Amino acid sequence: MATLTDRLLAVLQQSQVQLLADWLKAMRASLGKTAGAISEAELQGQCQEFIQLLGAAIAAGSLADVADDHWRPMREFLTGISRSRGRQGFSPTETATFVLSFREPIATHLRRAEGAASDQLLDDLAIINKLLDKLGLFTTEIHQQTREELIRRQGDEMLELSTPVIQLWDGILALPIIGTLDSERTQGVMEALLQQIVATRSPIAILDITGVPTVDTLTAQHLLKTVAATRLMGAECIISGIRPQIAQTIVHLGVNLGDVVTKASLADAFKLALKKLGKSISVA
Amino acid sequence: MDRIPILRMGNVLLVTIQVDMHDQLAVRLHDDLTNMITRTKARGVVIDISALDMVDSFIGRMIADVASTTRILDAKAVVVGMQPAVAITLVELGMSLPGVLTALDAEAGMELLRAGADD
DSSP states (O other): OOOHHHHHHHHHHHTHHHHHHHHHHHHHHHHGGGGGGSOHHHHHHHHHHHHHHHHHHHHHSOSSOTTSGGGHHHHHHHHHHHHHHHHTTOOHHHHHHHHHTTHHHHHHHHHHHHOSOOHHHHHHHHHHHHHHHHHHHHHHHHHHHHHHHHHHHHHHHHHHHTOOOEEEETTEEEEEEESOOOHHHHHHHHHHHHHHHHHHTOSEEEEEEEEOOOOOHHHHHHHHHHHHHHHHTTOEEEEEOOOHHHHHHHHHHTOOOTTOEEESSHHHHHHHHHHHTTOOOOOO | OOOOOEEEETTEEEEEOOSOOOHHHHHHHHHHHHHHHHHHTOSEEEEEOTTOOOOOHHHHHHHHHHHHHHHHTTOEEEEEOOOHHHHHHHHHTTOOOTTOEEESSHHHHHHHHHHHHHO
16 A cells, blocks of 8 residues: 555655645735735746655655755745845734645645545545644744744844944044943943953043933943943943933932942033043134 | 062063962062062062963952052052953952953053153
């Protein structure tokens, strides 16, 4: 008696054209409008490749675990599909639909090949459905990974963009912080500032937090740490740009800014810094 | 056993830590320095740690101790040239060394002592 592998291979080979047509129809139906993002020819090519790889993998070994070695070409192919769809803005559902919509046509053709409904047919369908589910989940996972990579990269880029250390004057550095301060970011900010203090031998650093939307105890603590580290290195730190709400929050939180010098605006802080260096600006 | 040299420049002592500090060395430096301050009647101590790129809590405490001892002996201690990584480590360890004077480099440290000596 023929095994499931033989029966599947027979179906995949004999009714390939019909299978492909049915599949494309099913996919169009379930995707709706978004299907337009991929051209008919491209989609057909992808489907054909999928069927070929599926046939090769089925012929090569077990259907139980798609993590096996003989499924690798299929996994690589699906990875490519998932990534390109992720970039084109497809949702995870739409990406998984590519694989999942194959269930219906393969079931129809399998039934046609095996004749009337039988226990054997039900078993076969259960196995093939499980297999396609796994492949579908795999595409979803890759889709997710692609998105996460994108988010991480954007986060890194934002981090780089938002921590410039500016030399305002000979011996005066300014660090305008924009955006929320979390632990990781503060670490980066702190390191950048301290490196610049060494590099430029600046005795005064101004930390401007005009662009920081909210301050919580953690942020305040990070600020205090930065100030303490600056002092340890032998420089002085002035915090400027504390908005009224933030000042209120700091007091409500009971954070002791103690002997940290604070100024309302960057201009005031700059004036103080010049005074500390024994310099002044006069109108010519 | 090696020890850290203490140089005398007028009424200021200059300690430059050029090697990796280990605990024994730190204790020994503390002893030497206190003796030297008493003997030379120094008014200030400049501790240059610019070559120190790693600290632990013991070394951190040693720095704080040296500074307090110096103050008790009626001299001023200035820690100069701390590396960013060292500063971050000390702050993370919760040792922000309150009461210890700091300066960017030895020159700035000397200036700080001189300014303090006037008043």
